[in-house]
């Protein structure tokens with residue numbers, strides 16, 4: 407009898423654990439990859455090596471306005487994977503308060519290759535702009551974090567979100583005075599307004615349309631943790647539906663077979 411009761415107790419523990427699944431569990435593999443894989447480091451170094459080649463090529467051209475580079479901040483020059491890890495460990499979704507607290511620490515590491523590349527560009531007279539969708543209250547801490555990691559940075563060149571989540575107004579304002587030779591980011595919206603607020607099929611088609619720019623004027627960095635690709639999966643749905651949407655968005659057939667079935 408005692409043995410039977412023990413088995414029932416262990417089974418009930420298993421059931422209660424199953425009900426307490428971490429709501430951020432979907433971030434586990436991508437966060438581990440960002441924090442542990444040599445592959446991320448190799449891809450990031452590869453991106454900044456391509457950026458350096460593009461810099462050398464672009465600076466051979468004559469121009470009427472001074473050259474500039476526009477970079478995103480998060481997962482482009484600074485690594486926020488510790489914040490993602492905290493969300494997972496504490497089972498908390500992304501929220502403004504915990505994000506601001508992380509930014510205020512000013513402790514994000516630089517992404518591999520970023521400081522070295524930007525120091526070279528700075529020494530050759532290229533203006534460096536950091537155009538980020540961090541909220542305005544993060545501006546000082548972001549500037550401090552960039553300085554702390556050795557980035558060439560002017561405070562006025564750290565341009566936070568304001569009312570412009572598309573980044574286009576800020577890019578246009580820089581283009582008035584500068585010849586932007588390169589854009590660097592981890593999200594397609596870091597490169598062109600065309601990507602803004604689009605579904606994922608359109609985003610992929612637009613990537614093909616801009617095919618000559620990748621690895622040249624557009625330098626893209628890997629970020630499997632979050633981005634507009636994820637927002638496009640959830641578009642217009644409640645937060646409570648996200649887990650189901652992730653599952654229903656899986657494609658168990660090759661794209662070609664899906665296309666054939668649709669005919």
Ligand SMILES: [Mg+2]
Nearest residue numbers: 478480481592
């Ligand atoms: Mg980013």
